[in-house]
Amino acid sequence: MNFDLTEELAELQLRVRRFVLDEVVPMEGDPRQTPHGPSEELRDELIEKARQSGLLTPHASVEMGGMGLSHVAKAIIFEEAGYSPLGPTALNIHAPDEGNIHLMEIVASEAQKQRWLQPLARGLSRSCFAMTEPAPGAGSDPFMLNTTAVRDGDDYIINGLKWFITGADGAGFAIVMAKTEDGNATMFLTDTDRPGFVVERMMDSMDSCFTGGHCVVRLENLRVPAVDMLGEVGKGFRYAQVRLAPARLTHCMRWLGAARRAHDEACQYARTRESFGKLLGDHQGVGFMLADNEMDMLTTRLSILHCAWVLDQGGRGNVESSMTKVISSEGIWRVIDRCVQVLGGQGVSGESIVERIFRDARGFRIYDGPNEVHRMSLAKKIMVRNDRVGAL
Template sequence: MDFSLSPALQELQLRVRRFIADEVIPLENDPRQTAHGPTEDLRNELVAKARAAGLLTPHASREMGGLGLSHVEKAVVFEEAGYSTLGPTALNIHAPDEGNIHLMEAVASDAQKDRWLRPLVQGKTRSCFAMTEPPPGAGADPSMLATTAVRDGDEYVIDGVKWFITGAEGASFAIIMAKMEDGSATMFLSDMDRPGIEHVRTMNALDSCFTGGHGVLRFNQLRVPATDVLGELGKGFRYAQVRLAPARLTHCMRWLGQARRAHDVALAHARSRQAFGRTLGEHEGVSFMLADNEIDLQTARLHIWHTAWLLDQGERCNFESSRAKVACSEAEWRVVDRSVQILGGQGVTHETIVARIFSDMRAFRVYDGPSEVHRFSMGKKIVAGRGDASVKPGEQR
């Protein structure tokens, strides 16, 4: 792997960095932010700015109107966008839309792309991904899927309840995971205004960075035409891996930008704040925390870049993406936690952006699989001889 960045990628990195600094960060204290994320009005303004700058939805293919970024290129751009709490929203690379765009480019039909994907890439609509269910349904264990889809002529009838559905309120359409009569799983596309979809409520959560918050959805005799099956019948779990392995990594990329921002705020404070006759940064206890932050930031970045590089080589990277998800979510969390400590009173108030990053990031160790589930999955593969160390270059994991 070559860690150098091409001149074109360096130029794009700088463009994004300037855009975030000049156009996005000034809106971080805009009153159109709520406990459930930026309002649709604020999102539209941010998207318009990114569109004018030629930076909207850069991960989408050029055919769809994006920049067609590779995974390594996404790692660089997404980190820069993540430097602001509003950056991923502005560039239209936030969850769940980013992962849904990647999935639909891979498996949607041409008609489905024209109907749902193109407006999503253009930033005109939002989507949600309806998989997680309340107990006893699917959570970290997708095999517990309880939402059902039953064939009825040329339609499927879907019944079930989903929750923690990011972006549900205000989404134009949903990708719904449901269990078939034979026990397999299938993904369905549905407009959110169809009869049979009820947005029950928006859940209160630690984070406030996702437009539409996290919703509870009830499907009651929702009728979906057979033409709106996403991909092939019975391949829902396989498609979930197509979506989730890269999506785990893009979470790591965006949150790395947030962790770097928290560190920069703490570093500026440590350089200027006087205590006990010297600046905070001159005290060993604080300087050690700053050093540990740098170690964790670089460790996370290397996990991201390496896994992204493997994805660009065509590897599946289920093992590596799990490893990166655990390492990055925990390292980046440590960076933000130390930054709060360095800032002292300012760190636990909203005098700086760090308290907001702290609240938003805590859930990252749960999103897209808790650390414990990824460790369990990796451990089984290692014991079975299928871990990273036992695989030769070019072999599938």
């Protein structure tokens, strides 16, 4: 594995870094940010800035107007975008749209791509992914799926209750996971203005970086034409894996950028703030925290690059993405938490961007599967592998 950047990728990295610093960071204090994420107006403004800079939706295929980035290239660019909480929104690489774009490029029909994917890739619409349900429905265990889809002539009638559906408020369309009559999960595409698709309420959450927030969505006799099925009947969980491994990894990329931003803020403070007769950073306790930050970020970056490389080689990357998700979410949390400590009072107030990063990042150990579930899955695979070795 050689992670030297090509000249082209190094130039793109610098372009994105300058764009984020010059165009995005100055907008972090914009009052159009709400507790439930950037407003639609602010998002549209950021999207237009990226469009004018030729940086919009870089991960999409060239056919869809993107740059067709490899997974390793995405690791470099997404980290740069994540340096600002608004960076992924500006580049149109934020969840859930980023993962939905990846999934639809692989699974959607040509008609579905024309209708839903193209506007999404062009930044003209948003989407959501409706799988998670309140108890006793699907949460960490997707096989507890309760939402049903029953065939009715040329349509399916979908009923169920979803929650924690990111971006649902204002989304133009949704990918809905429902259980069909064969007992298996199937994905459906639906416009959100269809009768029966009801955003009941916005859920309060610690983070505030997702446009459209996190919502409770009720599906009440939602009629979806069979032609709007995404992929084939009964293959929903298989398609979810197509989406989840790369999307899980891109979360890691973006959050690494956020951790680096927090670290830079803490380092700058440590270089300028005096305490007990010397600079804060010259105190061993503070210096050690900054050193530990560098090591955690290096470990995270190498794990991300390794998983990205596996995906670029055609591997499924399920095991690698699970490990990387746990390593990254826990590593970047340690980094950000130390930065709060270095900043002291500023770190727990709106005087510093670090306080916002701290609130946004906590959920990462839960998003895309709680870390405990990933550890459980990895443990099962380890036991099977070791049992096979013993049998030899």
